[in-house]
Amino acid sequence: MTTNENSYQNCIDTSERVAWTIEQVLGGGRFDLARKFLPDTLARVQGISCLSEKEKLRLNQIRGLTYVHLFGFVEEFIIKEVLALAANHPIARSVERRALLRFAEEESKHQLLFESAKQALLAQLGECGLVPGASDVAGFVLSKSELCVLLLTSMLEWMTQHHYIDMFSAGGERESLDPTFLQMFKSHWIEEAQHAKLDHLEIQRSAQASSPEAREAAIDELLEIGGAFDGLLKAQAELDLASLERAIGRTLSDQEQEEILSVQHKAYRYTFLGTALKHPKFVGQVVELTRNGAGKIEQAAAVMSA
Ligand SMILES: [Fe+2]
Ligand SMILES: [Fe+2]
Secondary structure, three states: OOHHHHHHHHHHHHHHHHOOOHHHHHOOOOOOOOOEOOOHHHHOOOOOOOOOHHHHHHHHHHHHHHHHHHHHHHHHHHHHHHHHHHHHOOHHHHHHHHHHHHHHHHHHHHHHHHHHHHHHHHHHHOOOOOOOOHHHHHHHHHOOOHHHHHHHHHHHHHHHHHHHHHHHOOOOOHHHEOHHHHHHHHHHHHHHHHHHHHHHHHHHHHHHOOOHHHHHHHHHHHHHHHHHHHHHHHHHHHHHHHHHHHHHOOOOOHHHHHHHHHHHHHHHHHHHHHHHHOOHHHHHHHHHHOOOHHHHHHHHHHHHOO
16 A cells, blocks of 8 residues: 555544444433533623523523534535545545545534434424525535635534534533533544544645645635635524524513624634634644745634634
8 A cells, every 4th residue: 555545544444443323422312401512612602791691501502503503514515525526536546535435424424413413402492593505505615626625624624623622621611511412522523533634635635736826726715715604604693692582581682682693793703713714733734835825814813713
């Protein structure tokens, strides 16, 4: 085997060793409504002055539901992207092809895991609005260059690591979180770890075939997708206001809605864009591949982390 084949084979071997089933992770599919679903670093409900502690807990749980929903969203484009990458590897690179097919299969399993969790959460939390359009978002992302889509995928996969290791699992937070929720994102990261390695290998391959101008353009495309996704996050934060009103059984005044929306839009941005754009592994790849990319990413990360 070549060194490159070995790297792909190692991902297959680890993936086979750590694989899990949806049933093992979700069990009976009940979530503990007395506990938080998301760490405060991501949910950021503590700073909202117009809500009681009980109401903040319910908003945290609604954010848990939308976190699961939005992960299912992004996995849609990743599945289609990785299937296309696998199909493009010729028969002589069958190890690479198999590693990528396994990657796509795992993402497909993750999507089903998140869908099952979402249905269980909706049954417990009651009616909650969720932004539609996963297929449209996937179509928009996949209209960009291969290098852009690979970099975006890598960024999101490192983000899942950061959220789980540094936030869900961090001291003080872990014990206060719902154990099924925690298990779901631990299991997710365990498989994403191989995806992040495969992304890196595929980025190297794709970058070698890209001109310096195309590499710079890939960063602009990625930031354009980030801007569009930010609009979707704001729409979700708006839907959450009505979900919260239904859940807590009271109407929020205009002033209260304004406060919650302002805090929560920033929290969504930080969760899905700020923490992703700042991940050192992602930034390292951008530095390696482009001349101007890192500066642009740093600027966007500052806006998305406010
Ligand atoms: Fe995944
Ligand atoms: Fe993944």
